[in-house]
Amino acid sequence: MGTTTPAAVPEPKYWHLKSVLSDALESDFEVGEILPNERDLAARFGVARATLRQALDQLELEGRLQRRRGVGTTVAPPRVGVAVGDTEPRWPGDSDEAWEPVGYVEQQPPAAVTRLLGAAADDKVHVVRRVRARHGQPVAAELVYVPAASVPGLTRIDAEGPALARAVLRELQRLELQGQERTVELGSATADDAKELDRLPGAPVLVVTARYTSGDATAAVAVGTYRADTCRLTFGEDGGLLAG
Amino acid sequence: MGTTTPAAVPEPKYWHLKSVLSDALESDFEVGEILPNERDLAARFGVARATLRQALDQLELEGRLQRRRGVGTTVAPPRVGVAVGDTEPRWPGDSDEAWEPVGYVEQQPPAAVTRLLGAAADDKVHVVRRVRARHGQPVAAELVYVPAASVPGLTRIDAEGPALARAVLRELQRLELQGQERTVELGSATADDAKELDRLPGAPVLVVTARYTSGDATAAVAVGTYRADTCRLTFGEDGGLLAG
DNA sequence: TAGTGGTCTAGACCACTTT
DNA sequence: AAGTGGTCTAGACCACTAG
Numbered sequence A, B: 001m002g003t004t005t006p007a008a009v010p011e012p013k014y015w016h017l018k019s020v021l022s023d024a025l026e027s028d029f030e031v032g033e034i035l036p037n038e039r040d041l042a043a044r045f046g047v048a049r050a051t052l053r054q055a056l057d058q059l060e061l062e063g064r065l066q067r068r069r070g071v072g073t074t075v076a077p078p079r080v081g082v083a084v085g086d087t088e089p090r091w092p093g094d095s096d097e098a099w100e101p102v103g104y105v106e107q108q109p110p111a112a113v114t115r116l117l118g119a120a121a122d123d124k125v126h127v128v129r130r131v132r133a134r135h136g137q138p139v140a141a142e143l144v145y146v147p148a149a150s151v152p153g154l155t156r157i158d159a160e161g162p163a164l165a166r167a168v169l170r171e172l173q174r175l176e177l178q179g180q181e182r183t184v185e186l187g188s189a190t191a192d193d194a195k196e197l198d199r200l201p202g203a204p205v206l207v208v209t210a211r212y213t214s215g216d217a218t219a220a221v222a223v224g225t226y227r228a229d230t231c232r233l234t235f236g237e238d239g240g241l242l243a244g
Numbered sequence C: 001t002a003g004t005g006g007t008c009t010a011g012a013c014c015a016c017t018t019t
Numbered sequence D: 001a002a003g004t005g006g007t008c009t010a011g012a013c014c015a016c017t018a019g
Helices: A011-030 A039-046 A049-061 A111-122 A161-174 A190-198 B013-028 B038-045 B049-061 B111-122 B161-174 B191-197
Strands: A067-069 A070-075 A081-083 A099-105 A125-135 A138-146 A181-188 A205-214 A216-226 A231-237 B063-068 B073-075 B080-083 B098-104 B127-135 B137-147 B183-189 B206-213 B217-227 B231-237
Touching: A011 A049, A011 B080, A039 A049, A039 A070, A049 A067, A049 B183, A070 A111, A070 B038, A081 A138, A111 A125, A111 A138, A111 A216, A125 A161, A138 A161, A138 A190, A190 A216, A205 A231, A205 B183, A216 A231, A216 B063, B013 B049, B013 B183, B038 B049, B049 B063, B080 B127, B080 B137, B111 B127, B111 B137, B111 B217, B127 B161, B137 B191, B191 B217, B206 B231, B217 B231
Parallel strands: A081 A231, B080 B231
Antiparallel strands: A067 A070, A099 A125, A125 A138, A138 A216, A181 A205, A181 B231, A205 A216, A231 B183, B063 B073, B098 B127, B127 B137, B137 B217, B183 B206, B206 B217
């Protein structure tokens, strides 16, 4: 028998569909424009709605689409560059893109954070919740874990919510933090994060874990969750060409 | 009418299922252990297979599970820390975790890369494919775009594949690169990337775009795709506590 | 109230790996 | 050949938004 062609693995329908839609997004639609609804699109391409949704899921994961329940599917703007590099240690900051403390959380740090805090985790750990927005849209929610030992000067423990949160961060800021140790991984939004980020629980997020050191010790640990659909994290000497 | 409870939004089945499975993974299973197959699991929890798969999808996205067609679903080991920070500019390196050039690609850079290369994109651009492995498993595939102007000393353009790839990188290494400009965003693996990473097309990846500068000009641009399921990217002064 | 995306079902077949 | 995960269907109902 003659050698046949290498079998030509059939491309999944949703994969092909994604390419077609991707091309159409570039040539036939403007940013912000509403696409036909899923039932119409599925019919138009002759596939089941679930199959169409597989293609849309991927495009949304890549930040090309934005879907809102009860409203529709729109073409997403390019991802916004969010700096998480050297610029961050000036904690509160005051630009439009700064973090906004929203509350003081009463809870135990998760095991992974406790490990990073080391010995400092033995005593009380302050937990501050803060959020970050760009162009009016929330892009990140963060929990900052600060061992009481790191902020001995903290007074007004009687304050509440945002006020107490600010007090903790203000004290932390007095330390000379040289923490440049960070990790980035993929995660899915918890119910709490989802609420802050205006997304559904389980939405894909980029989890940024930062360890701030003062001398040799861990002064604080921050775990930030960034909306993976809308954010492009930028590192290094402040933006540059990649900042977008 | 009396005030009723705040409606108590029903938690999606797959969301609850995920929590249950997540707990079970920690208490009842060892890393590498094989879970019951999807049909059994679905029956055990009294849900459709598609619903169970939604839960498994999320756990896989978080790096808790590993699924292999024809084999089964296993409990994944903790994510491996992969350094993408200051340590990288020593390009080839020779440790176990180094990049391995695998070929020289004949193709035009995508528009986004051309933009980053600036004027240098006008002449020929060398494109090198390289991969990176940890513990025998591939973790990243990268395309390095090097304008011909950046490597004037390049000879042996007659070489092929890996040999030519090495030649290009060797020449690039002669420059004093100070590029610390990087971005990280979520993407899905192309067919090519998927093959290198031993995953299916569309698998979630962390896309790291690096711009290497020499003086003021862009000397090269690298676009790396890291397996989001198995990798935790580490930045900053070489690992430290977060490296894991 | 009508229309949207989100969840869920109960099946079927396919691609792949192992035996 | 048997068993696994991956794809696909054709429905149904729910949660949410807007007119």
